[in-house]
Amino acid sequence: MDTGGTRIGRVAGMRPGTMATMASALLLAMTLMPAAASLAAAPAVDAIERPLVDGATDPLRGRAIALGRDGNCLLCHGLVDAGRPTGNLAPPLDGVAARLGAGQIRQRVVNPALTNPNTIMPAYFVVDGLRQVAEPWRGKPILDAQQIEDLVAWLQTLR
Amino acid sequence: MRAVLPCAWLLAVVLACAGCTVRESADPGTTGVHAAPVRPVPLQQGSVFAPPSVQAMQADEFENPGMLWVARGAKLWRQPEGSGARSCADCHGDAGSMRGAATRYPQVDPASGQLLDLEGRIMQCRSERQQAAPLAWESEPLLALTAWVAFQSRGLPMQVSIDGPARPFFERGRERYQQRVGQMNLSCSQCHDANWGRQLGAETISQGHGTGYPVYRLEWQGAGSLQRRLRSCLSGVRAEMFPYGSQEHLELSLYLAWRAGGLAIEAPGVRR
Numbered sequence: 082m083d084t085g086g087t088r089i090g091r092v093a094g095m096r097p098g099t100m101a102t103m104a105s106a107l108l109l110a111m112t113l114m115p116a117a118a119s120l121a122a123a124p125a126v127d128a129i130e131r132p133l134v135d136g137a138t139d140p141l142r143g144r145a146i147a148l149g150r151d152g153n154c155l156l157c158h159g160l161v162d163a164g165r166p167t168g169n170l171a172p173p174l175d176g177v178a179a180r181l182g183a184g185q186i187r188q189r190v191v192n193p194a195l196t197n198p199n200t201i202m203p204a205y206f207v208v209d210g211l212r213q214v215a216e217p218w219r220g221k222p223i224l225d226a227q228q229i230e231d232l233v234a235w236l237q238t239l240r
Numbered sequence: 241m242r243a244v245l246p247c248a249w250l251l252a253v254v255l256a257c258a259g260c261t262v263r264e265s266a267d268p269g270t271t272g273v274h275a276a277p278v279r280p281v282p283l284q285q286g287s288v289f290a291p292p293s294v295q296a297m298q299a300d301e302f303e304n305p306g307m308l309w310v311a312r313g314a315k316l317w318r319q320p321e322g323s324g325a326r327s328c329a330d331c332h333g334d335a336g337s338m339r340g341a342a343t344r345y346p347q348v349d350p351a352s353g354q355l356l357d358l359e360g361r362i363m364q365c366r367s368e369r370q371q372a373a374p375l376a377w378e379s380e381p382l383l384a385l386t387a388w389v390a391f392q393s394r395g396l397p398m399q400v401s402i403d404g405p406a407r408p409f410f411e412r413g414r415e416r417y418q419q420r421v422g423q424m425n426l427s428c429s430q431c432h433d434a435n436w437g438r439q440l441g442a443e444t445i446s447q448g449h450g451t452g453y454p455v456y457r458l459e460w461q462g463a464g465s466l467q468r469r470l471r472s473c474l475s476g477v478r479a480e481m482f483p484y485g486s487q488e489h490l491e492l493s494l495y496l497a498w499r500a501g502g503l504a505i506e507a508p509g510v511r512r
Binding site for chain 2: 155156157165166167168169170201203204211212213214215216217218221223
């Protein structure tokens with residue numbers, strides 16, 4: 082399971098149940114795979130269905146995270162009602178919930194490289210495999226588990 | 241066992257792709273696939289991507305705040321320094337002697353084998369030929385002298401050597417340029433090769449050339465070196481910044497200078 086752990090990226094503060102879900106998805110993937118296949122060619126994990134935390138989520142807080150400096154999502158993504166210039170390196174977030182389910186959205190935010198190894202989108206809940214991280218952020222994910230869930234709650238409102 | 245594997249592999253791929261809308265929705269230009277170490281086509285100056293008001297400011301010699309540094313550099317060029325009380329002009333003569341110099345930097349100093357950028361060469365002259373106290377990186381006099389020297393090459397095409405002793409420096413710079421770094425996990429190439437011309441928030445990403453440096457940057461309310469700009473990019477992706485004068489900066493700068501080959505120097509540039 083070592084390679085599996087690397088592939089998905091070590092995540093911080095994730096509760097055991099979620100890890101188990103992700104791990105079993107990987108196990109499934111890996112049993113289907115030639116043993117010698119490179120990690121980069123491993124089948125994609127398309128969705129993380131289990132929330133990273135129990136309890137309430139707040140879509141408004143999620144919106145603030147996306148628009149503010151914590152998430153910085155609009156550096157790359159468009160959003161029609163952002164009220165300011167947004168980036169265009171990535172598809173607009175408008176309508177994302179019509180295209181993707183909650184589990185798929187969570188996966189894209191936790192670690193988008195699981196579906197697209199070449200993506201330029203940062204993994205927001207992964208601390209492994211990064212180089213030269215500046216001291217204040219070293220060993221920390223960009224967002225914590227609660228922030229991810231608030232974000233996912235907000236993204237699900239974008240139909 | 242071998243025989244069943246291709247089948248299982250195919251199944252795995254089919255399963256994996258069943259829900260993968262991401263690949264389709266992603267513009268191929270936004271992924272890392274353009275990471276090949278080639279020059280952007282067509283090569284375009286940094287100023288092309290600046291807002292029109294900023295472009296106008298750069299183009300007008302009287303409006304361009306960078307010209308204040310150039311003017312100060314012209315004075316420092318003639319100012320005697322150090323134990324021998326000699327000026328730059330005492331050895332080099334007038335401005336004409338510096339025409340084209342900036343197009344050839346960074347370059348390897350044959351005596352020491354070290355890679356020097358323009359600032360590094362100016363500091364070397366200062367310590368070895370003038371026996372004067374060193375100037376701090378990013379200090380006003382060093383920026384002024386560099387701006388003045390670079391200005392003498394305005395309009396001339398970049399043409400650094402990457403052969404012979406420069407080659408290993410160039411190769412390391414090229415690798416570093418492709419290296420994903422920081423908490424945001426992005427490489428120089430992913431922004432400046434794969435995504436130039438696109439918007440990163442309110443900023444238009446340029447091709448990442450150093451041909452306008454030192455620049456006057458409105459955000460800095462002052463002039464700054466190429467190394468300072470590289471530090472901004474690194475801090476933007478939450479990566480550890482390289483120190484001024486570091487080998488990493490010099491190697492990256494050599495790669496950038498090669499990548500900008502043929503592009504005219506536009507120092508002092510103006511940026512937002």
